[in-house]
Amino acid sequence: MADSAMSDRETTHFGYREVDKDAKAGMVGDVFDSVATRYDLMNDLMSAGIHRLWKRFTIELSGVRSGNSVLDIAGGTGDLAEKFSQLVGDGGRVVLADINASMLRVGRDRLLDTGVQANLEFVQADAQYLPFPDDSFDCITIAFGLRNVTDKDLALRAMLRVLKPGGRLLVLEFSKPTNPLLGKAYDAYSFSILPLMGRLIARDADSYKYLAESIRMHPDQETLRGMMEEAGFSRCEYHNMTGGVVAVHRGIKA
Template sequence: MTDKTNTPSGETTDFGFETVDKNQKESLVRGVFDSVASRYDLMNDLMSAGIHRLWKRFTIELSAVRPGQTVLDIAGGTGDLAAKFSRLVGDDGKVILADINDSMLKVGRDRLLDSGAVGNLHMVQCDAQMLPFPDASVDCITIAFGLRNVTDKDRALRSMERILKPGGRLLVLEFSKPTNPMLEKIYDTYSFRILPMMGQLIANDSESYRYLAESIRKHPDQDTLLDMMEDAGLVNCEYHNMTGGIVAVHRGIKA
């Protein structure tokens, strides 16, 4: 049987600064995260000096998740957001940790089991572009540092909008465009010189972290992503810059 995900389609997309066949990007991204999964959390702490925890805490506050609700954390990999949502929704709620990458899910499963995760947590390996959940079945969706790796972001946003309940919230936490030119210059130097070196030293993989830096630059800026969320059917869309726009969290509501 032919693997359609690796069959050339004639359509191209970006993989960092490279242009690749659209059907091949998923396997290329999978290779990156297979390589970095075991050191992913450690590298996040080192790369952001721990600030990523504050970015995620603010995202959780914006989510307004309440007991009894259903939360889907897409590209949730190692499970740090899912663990916090699990406590917020309580025994009557449900948290679904979803990721397309099996290696990341395995790390998340082991981490959650070690932390004594409760029974309201479920894990699903799935593609954000084709979410396997019923229409209007989820109260809140989060995707933290994952949307930039999705091949067809518009399709993924429409898929998320479809499964949200009316009044449900989508929160996208992602690296974005710094608002200060000087900060942007410093950030570029860090991303393309220091980050690959750290990747080599800590994870023995400079190329994966070079891709991660490139994927950040190719991701839509704050206003473009806001327009994409509105085009997907979400309303009352807004974003909040953090750390000078290095990171932004976008929020949209299902009408």
């Protein structure tokens, strides 16, 4: 009976492991609880600072302007939200949302220390069940967060719901390198150097091993574009950066 019950449960991937679907959010939460205080430092070291260029391009693609309402999901330490806060001005609104309380706290403290504007709000929220009314935002961004969501299709539909007609979704995420040689070098870096850096700097090799595995399990560029179209987004497109190591997808709510 026990084996039968286990086989009836819905499962999903946690890195390369198959886990109970209901358990994934808590396991991902443990990862980010562990790395929250050193998250920005590790991002700079892992990408040699290039993540800032990826995010700058995402902001340019967003088309955000004065007076807009922006939702930054999995906003973490708030680097995107800070830029959007400056762009939308006093008449706009930026919501930094993250499911993880530790990451949200680090982001809020950092932005408060830098003199955050009154147009910025902080909300603990699950991307699958966004606690906002329909047609609330002109733009939604999710940077390096979608791969950690248990049900990506559910999350994409939730994002579509809270976007205004004509609103834009930008998904910035690790993807699949377009060059096989680059792919091999990237694999060697991800599974050898990255966990070592995690152990030495963040004192947590296992979390960075999971992050490397989660990247490999994330849908490739064409698959994610298809998922966005299936969720109801139109004019879906993507732009590869750094040879496809990272891609930014954009879709519009008709």
